[in-house]
Amino acid sequence: MSGALRVLRAEFVRLVTSRTGMAAAVLLLLVPALRVLAASIVASAKEVERVASGGDKLGLTEGTGWALLVDGWRAGLTLATAMLLVQGARALAGDRETGVLRLAVTRSASRSGAVVGRALMGPVLVILVMVLTGLAAYFSAKVAGGDFGDLVEDDFTIFTGQEVRDELIRALGPVTAGLMAVHAFGLLVSSLSKGPVLALASSLAAILLWDVFKGDVGQAQYYVFATHAPTFSDGSAMKELSGFARAYSDAGLPNAVINMGRILAPLQAIVFVALAALAMRKRPI
Amino acid sequence: MESVSAALEVRGLWKRYGATNVVRDVNLTVERGQMYGLLGPNGSGKTTTLSCALGLLAPSRGHCTVLGVPAKRLHRTRGKVGCVFDVPAILRGHTIQQNLKYQARLRGHKGGRSMGEALERVGLAGFEQRRAGGLSLGQEKRLAIAGAIMGSPELVVLDEPLSGLDPMGVRGMLQMLEELKEDGQTLIVSSHRLHEMQEILTHAGVILDGEVVREAPLDDYLGKAGTWQVEVRDFEAAERAVAGLGSITKSPDGRATIDAPGIPGEQISAALAEAGAGVVFFSEARLGLQASFELLVDERRSARQGGAA
Numbered sequence: 001m002s003g004a005l006r007v008l009r010a011e012f013v014r015l016v017t018s019r020t021g022m023a024a025a026v027l028l029l030l031v032p033a034l035r036v037l038a039a040s041i042v043a044s045a046k047e048v049e050r051v052a053s054g055g056d057k058l059g060l061t062e063g064t065g066w067a068l069l070v071d072g073w074r075a076g077l078t079l080a081t082a083m084l085l086v087q088g089a090r091a092l093a094g095d096r097e098t099g100v101l102r103l104a105v106t107r108s109a110s111r112s113g114a115v116v117g118r119a120l121m122g123p124v125l126v127i128l129v130m131v132l133t134g135l136a137a138y139f140s141a142k143v144a145g146g147d148f149g150d151l152v153e154d155d156f157t158i159f160t161g162q163e164v165r166d167e168l169i170r171a172l173g174p175v176t177a178g179l180m181a182v183h184a185f186g187l188l189v190s191s192l193s194k195g196p197v198l199a200l201a202s203s204l205a206a207i208l209l210w211d212v213f214k215g216d217v218g219q220a221q222y223y224v225f226a227t228h229a230p231t232f233s234d235g236s237a238m239k240e241l242s243g244f245a246r247a248y249s250d251a252g253l254p255n256a257v258i259n260m261g262r263i264l265a266p267l268q269a270i271v272f273v274a275l276a277a278l279a280m281r282k283r284p285i
Numbered sequence: 286m287e288s289v290s291a292a293l294e295v296r297g298l299w300k301r302y303g304a305t306n307v308v309r310d311v312n313l314t315v316e317r318g319q320m321y322g323l324l325g326p327n328g329s330g331k332t333t334t335l336s337c338a339l340g341l342l343a344p345s346r347g348h349c350t351v352l353g354v355p356a357k358r359l360h361r362t363r364g365k366v367g368c369v370f371d372v373p374a375i376l377r378g379h380t381i382q383q384n385l386k387y388q389a390r391l392r393g394h395k396g397g398r399s400m401g402e403a404l405e406r407v408g409l410a411g412f413e414q415r416r417a418g419g420l421s422l423g424q425e426k427r428l429a430i431a432g433a434i435m436g437s438p439e440l441v442v443l444d445e446p447l448s449g450l451d452p453m454g455v456r457g458m459l460q461m462l463e464e465l466k467e468d469g470q471t472l473i474v475s476s477h478r479l480h481e482m483q484e485i486l487t488h489a490g491v492i493l494d495g496e497v498v499r500e501a502p503l504d505d506y507l508g509k510a511g512t513w514q515v516e517v518r519d520f521e522a523a524e525r526a527v528a529g530l531g532s533i534t535k536s537p538d539g540r541a542t543i544d545a546p547g548i549p550g551e552q553i554s555a556a557l558a559e560a561g562a563g564v565v566f567f568s569e570a571r572l573g574l575q576a577s578f579e580l581l582v583d584e585r586r587s588a589r590q591g592g593a594a
Contacts, residue, residue, distance in 0.1 A: 002393075003360055010390035014376060017383045099374030103432070106339055106368050107391045110360050285341045 003109030007117020010104070012124060024083055028129055029136040031079050032072035036140035039071050059246075060153050065146025066164050066245035069137050074238040076133025077175065077230040081182055082204075084125060088186020089203040091118045092280065094196035101285050111285070112277040115191065119273040122183035126176055151247040158247040167244050167252060171237035174253075174261020177269075178228025178236060182207070184269035184276075185225065191276035191283075207231070219257075225268045228261035237261065291350070292317045292440045292471045293338055298347035300333050300495075307333050308495045311347070315473055315488070317439070320466045322482045322503075323475040324578065325492035331475040332371065332444055334492065339368055339442060352439055364392035367433030368442035373425045377418035381409060381428055384417055388432040403431040407461060423454035427461070434465065441465070442473045447481055459484055483507070483574040491581055498581055508572040511546030513553060518563030526560035527553070542570060 015021040043064075050058070060067070092115065095101040104114040141148075151159040159167075186203045193199035207226055211233040214221040221227045221235060230236045237258060243251030293315040300308040308330045315321040323331050336342035338349040340356035349356040352365055359366060376384050385400045404410045407427040417428060426446060433441050446462070447455050455478075462485050465472055476482050482489070483503070490500040499506075511531075517523040520535060523543075527533045530553060531545025545553055550569060557564050572580070 006391055006393050010387050013383075013390050014379070014387050017380075017386070018376075018378050020378060098377075099370055099372055100376065102341055102368070102370065103374050103388060104391050105341065106359055106366055107364050107388070108360055108393055109391070110358070113360065282343055284336070284343075 003104075003113030004116035004120060007104050007109045007114055008120045008124070011118060011121050015121070015125075025128075025132060028076055028080060028083075028132045032076035032133050032137035033140040035075035036068045036072035036137055036144055039068055040144035040146075060151055061155075062147060062152035063149050063159075063161065063164070063247075065141040065144075065148045066151065067242065068141035068144055068146040069148070070168070070238065070242045070245040072137030072140055073133050074230055074234070074242060076137060077129070077179070077238060078232065078234070080126075080129040080133060081179060081207075081229045081231055084122070084129070084179055084183040085186045085203050085207060086200060087125065088122065088183040089190045089193075089199040090196050091121070091187055092190040092276065093193045093199040094190075096283075096285060097195055105285055111280045115187070115277040115280050116273065119184055119187055119276070122180045122187075122269070125183065126179045129179070130172070130176060151245075153247060158249070159244070164245060168241060170258055171241040171244075171253070174228040174237050174258050174265065175230060177261055177265035178225055178230075181225030181265040181269040181272065182229045184272035188272040188276045188279075191279040222257045222260045223264060225265040228265050291315065291353070292319070293321075293349070293351055293442075293473060295334065295338055295349045296347055298334065298337055298349060299345045300330075300337055300342065301345040306345075306495060308337070308344075311492070311495070311497050313338075313490050313497060313500060315471070317471050318469055320462075320472045320485055320487045321474070322486040322489040323473065323492060324477065324479060324482060324489050324574075325475075326477050329477075329492045330495040331477075331492055333495075335368075335442060335444055335473070335475055339366070362439075364436055365439040366442065367435070367438040367440070369426065369429040369433045369444065369446065371445045371448060373429035375417045375425055375428055375432075378416070380414050380416055381420075381431075382413040384428060385432055385435060388435060392436055394436065399436045400431075403435040406434060406464065407431045408457065421454075422449050423451070423457065426450070426458065430461070434470070440471045440473070444475045445477075446474060447476055447478045455481060479574045479578050486574075489574070491578060493582065493585055498585060503574070506572070506574050506577040508570065508577070511544065511548065512570045513543040513545065513550065514540055514566070514568050514570040515543055515557065515562075515564060516540045516566035517557065518565065519561060522560045523557055523562035526556040526562055530556060540566065 092101065101114060105111055109117060149161050150157045151164060189203040190199040193202060210224065210226045211231050214227055214235060227235045230238045237253050240251050240253045291314055293313065295311055295313040298308055298311040299306060311334055323334065325331050333342065337344040338351065338356055340359040351359055352362050354361050376387060385403065389400060404413065407430050409424065409427055409431060420428065446458055450458060459481055462472065466485060486503045488502050489506060490497050515523065516539065520541065523541060524533055527543055527545065530548050531543055533541050533543045535541050543553060554564065554567055
């Protein structure tokens with residue numbers, strides 16, 4: 001295990017000192033901010049249109065920041081899904097091609113340690129992207145004039161601020177687990193691929209295909225980790241949270257689905273990492 | 286029984302790809318403190334042997350130990366082995382300093398003084414902030430070697446360190462390897478550049494078609510020390526001069542060979558001059574690694590032809 005931790009530390013140093021890492025961080029800050037900006041512009045335009053047409057005020061009058069926050073956060077996490085997949089898919093196949101994987105194996109880690117060390121980067125990265133995208137979305141929503149109090153419409157409190165916060169925390173559980181599993185899936189594909197390009201193409205194709213067809217399998221889609229990660233055809237808890245933050249009373253995934261995400265996605269991630277370690281045991285490095 | 290002091294031991298190593306045996310029954314022993322050359326033409330199995338020896342490639346048969354540890358458990362040597370392969374494993378998007386920090390973290394430390402020393406040793410001190418992607422091949426190899434020698438590992442393995450380098454790069458690399466040798470560093474170097482390797486090795490193993498055909502101290506390849514080729518005007522005077530120092534035999538080409546082990550060349554030369562032998566030519570008669578290697582290749586070819594016939 002100490003070998004895996006050494007690899008983790010080295011990989012972390014590598015990430016934070018790389019230009020790519022910095023560029024990714026900037027993107028993860030920028031995308032939620034732009035999404036919030038776009039949403040607030042649309043909201044303002046609708047308000048101008050309503051005033052001009054003399055219509056009644058519709059929608060929330062208080063707690064408007066929540067929807068902006070969730071939309072921005074969700075956009076950032078959608079990007080993060082792709083980034084985590086790419087990072088995982090590049091990790092083993094790319095380092096094997098450049099010989100960097102040899103550095104770990106000849107210096108301080110077993111083959112399994114080199115895989116597990118890279119896999120442990122998954123949770124670290126997910127926490128980082130959660131914090132970055134969340135902060136970017138929160139401050140952007142604040143700047144856009146959103147408030148984070150109760151959700152009030154026509155002087156009627158639909159959800160209290162505390163209820164929204166609870167729902168937000170409830171939704172983030174399976175999303176976090178889903179993102180970790182996406183990274184682990186990339187790693188597994190990487191361990192099986194001959195080169196980084198093939199690994200990237202295969203993992204992206206697999207996730208995109210699932211995105212396209214997951215609706216066809218109905219509720220069974222929640223057994224698969226990828227459903228719990230925000231994607232373009234989003235079926236994750238973040239999508240439902242977006243409705244909840246707009247005070248749609250029917251929004252929000254049932255507890256059973258949330259628990260599937262919380263439990264099944266991490267289990268699948270562990271299986272992916274174990275398989276990747278197994279695949280790397282016999283491969284030339 | 287395996288020697289406790291061996292830096293590397295390879296026993297009965299076979300590596301098969303499909304129907305081809307790339308490495309056949311290779312046995313090698315590299316003792317600590319040696320500067321060992323694994324020599325052979327391109328495609329002879331040098332890199333495959335080293336890859337198996339370092340646990341990067343699973344052998345089809347046989348076993349290898351590094352510093353007494355089985356190759357597939359190489360990580361248990363805890364950073365006591367540094368290696369550089371033909372294509373230097375570096376992070377091209379990172380600076381030289383960041384590259385070494387990465388490698389230091391892999392070894393479980395932060396770099397610090399050993400990083401500066403390694404850069405000093407390979408001649409890259411002062412270039413810490415330069416991006417690795419912008420380095421020349423020679424500099425890339427130096428950076429990779431800096432990573433390998435950082436933290437003073439007990440064994441350093443370099444696969445084809447001279448390949449792709451220009452003459453100045455080769456000179457600089459040989460100088461650097463010579464300095465490492467003077468420090469008592471155990472080094473294993475694979476190469477097909479025999480002339481250059483002759484300058485730095487203490488021991489060598491020759492690998493041809495996946496088989497080690499000879500493994501010996503470098504002097505054994507170079508020929509017997511203390512043998513001299515001379516051309517003299519007066520052979521009888523030369524005979525008198527050499528009497529008591531060694532023996533002299535006349536060659537059909539008119540030259541003569543003096544066999545005087547342990548006697549310095551200056552002493553023989555002075556004795557010849559004193560006896561009035563009229564020395565026209567005087568040189569140590571040693572084969573050289575290249576010639577020795579060619580003899581091995583010829584012997585092998587003859588043996589094969591003999592076997593086929």
